[in-house]
Amino acid sequence: MGTQASHATGAGNSTDANVILFQVAGKSFAVDLTQVERIIDYREPTKTPRRPPHVDGVLEHQGRYVPVVNLRKRLGVSDMGPAHPAVLLIAGAGPDPVVGLVVDQVLRVLSLPADGVLAPPPKVFGIRAEYIRGVANAGGRPLVWLDVTKLLTTADAITLLA
């Protein structure tokens, strides 16, 4: 899948990276654990006017209003997804202090060894490398470690391949 991505695990050091492993449209993805403030159950968000196509609305969580980004929609998946998805509250990844990222299912926290993370090829599942911090093997299946800040701060269309 490419060369070893030492930069992906933290500025060239050799420490393991802790990530949250989750699924969207049958594929395995991860985000940096340090960016995930909390995981909450999905509630129907309040629809906001003229929201971007991948934004479901806003949720109130403990007195804060959090924009809800649907990762299925951000990745160009047209299917509705599960009835009870999960929401990762992501901190420090965009113009808002916290963003809710809707994913199909959260699996577990995973420790990725530095030598187990590879630099991505130009595209993985149709996602360009600029949105990916690295690629790893999780139980024999490819795992895409997303650059969630990049995903949330650009509007370029992405089409997840089946």
Place this chain on the structure above:
Amino acid sequence: MESRTLVRRPGRGRVEAPVAREQVLLFRVGEGLYGIGIRGLWEVLAPEGITSLPTPPYQVCTALAYRGQRLPLLRLCALFGTSANSVPAGARVLLTQGHGRPLGLLVDEVLGVVDVDTRRIAPMPAQASELTPEFFRGLVSREDKVIILVNEDGLGTMAEVVQFSAT
């Protein structure tokens, strides 16, 4: 209509943090629940006197005939991107002032007046809407519902309104 009250608990000399309450007119546009402070509200009108629209559904600003005047009227359904090919039966015009200009806001339905705690008004998240943030005063919750507060002064700065007022 904003009131600030100092809360003093019985038997205690200590003064608690001030409570800031404001009355807000609730209204609906599409599926959305919105509010506007009643301080700046002049009248709530039935939508008569709206210049018949040879306008496409997406046109935001049209004309309202009011006491011999011709005022700009913002069709919030068009601004907010909800589908509305005709004026709903329960529609109302909220007559207010935006940035010093008389301004009508056409809404789908007026729901009533509620008190909100102004300390709990939070800004609209940047990623929640592609509209300019100045159109919104913020978000506030009441009885598990999120109210989107519009900012009439921000709406009054819309290019369409400025252009209308200049003609």
